[in-house]
Amino acid sequence: MIKTKAQYDARAEIAKALSHPTRLLLLDALAERDLCVGELTEIVGADQSTVSKHLAVLKDAGFVEVEKRGTMSFYSIRCQCLDQFFGCIESVLRQKVRAQQDLVEL
Amino acid sequence: MIKTKAQYDARAEIAKALSHPTRLLLLDALAERDLCVGELTEIVGADQSTVSKHLAVLKDAGFVEVEKRGTMSFYSIRCQCLDQFFGCIESVLRQKVRAQQDLVEL
DNA sequence: CTTCTTTATGGTCATATAGCCATAAATGCG
DNA sequence: CGCATTTATGGCTATATGACCATAAAGAAG
Numbered sequence: 001m002i003k004t005k006a007q008y009d010a011r012a013e014i015a016k017a018l019s020h021p022t023r024l025l026l027l028d029a030l031a032e033r034d035l036c037v038g039e040l041t042e043i044v045g046a047d048q049s050t051v052s053k054h055l056a057v058l059k060d061a062g063f064v065e066v067e068k069r070g071t072m073s074f075y076s077i078r079c080q081c082l083d084q085f086f087g088c089i090e091s092v093l094r095q096k097v098r099a100q101q102d103l104v105e106l
Numbered sequence: 107m108i109k110t111k112a113q114y115d116a117r118a119e120i121a122k123a124l125s126h127p128t129r130l131l132l133l134d135a136l137a138e139r140d141l142c143v144g145e146l147t148e149i150v151g152a153d154q155s156t157v158s159k160h161l162a163v164l165k166d167a168g169f170v171e172v173e174k175r176g177t178m179s180f181y182s183i184r185c186q187c188l189d190q191f192f193g194c195i196e197s198v199l200r201q202k203v204r205a206q207q208d209l210v211e212l
Numbered sequence: 213c214t215t216c217t218t219t220a221t222g223g224t225c226a227t228a229t230a231g232c233c234a235t236a237a238a239t240g241c242g
Numbered sequence: 243c244g245c246a247t248t249t250a251t252g253g254c255t256a257t258a259t260g261a262c263c264a265t266a267a268a269g270a271a272g
Contacts, residue, residue: 002134002149008127014195016125021114021231024121028108037249043108047232051191054230054251062198062205071239071248081194083138088187088194089120092168095185126260143219153262158220160260177218177269 017061
């Protein structure tokens with residue numbers, strides 16, 4: 001079903017938030033437990049400002065939410081749909097591997 | 107579960123292919139039936155070369171495949187997982203709408 | 213063979229993205 | 243209050259992306 005330009009823009013905006021390796025790592029880390037920016041920065045291994053900006057992207061898209069406790073910000077997963085998303089990605093990856101194998105096993 | 111950098115890179119690469127409104131439109135159009143580049147260009151309303159490049163991105167990611175018939179190229183959906191992906195996106199969008207409503211109905 | 217049609221690719225330019233550094237803002241603590 | 247800690251934001255730069263135009267490549271048709 002064809003949608004309007006605005007609908008595709010909104011959907012692409014959401015998808016774009018999931019199109020960076022660091023942000024996928026952040027989501028995986030947060031899937032285990034809520035974490036603050038300092039802990040996430042440690043996990044990612046980039047500059048703290050870089051991690052903060054990635055978290056802002058995830059928050060704006062609606063994938064995570066933030067709760068301030070004192071001077072720290074704890075992030076947590078806000079959507080229950082990430083399994084669906086990753087399921088699709090994994091499926092495509094498996095299919096690509098199979099295609100590669102077919103090229104070898106001619 | 108935390109993965110390796112290469113694994114996140116590969117997954118982000120797949121997700122990136124879905125992060126542009128024109129490519130989402132192309133997938134929706136192809137979900138109805140297989141189409142050639144000319145037809146897709148008509149639907150999208152951009153330059154033919156632009157559409158061709160978007161199709162190449164979707165093909166490289168593994169979402170579509172191409173079959174040449176004469177001088178024309180027919181594209182078709184290659185994965186069965188797009189419903190999962192769009193399900194997640196729609197879910198996030200609905201949640202954002204709800205959050206907006208909450209701000210109004212205080 | 214020449215010409216037309218269809219698609220893919222290279223060039224160029226404007227904009228977007230992501231990285232780091234420096235620093236502001238907010239809070240807790242002595 | 244003054245200082246330390248934690249996070250967010252502005253500035254800057256390098257790279258990536260996407261748009262169009264022009265054109266190459268491949269096949270169909272005369």
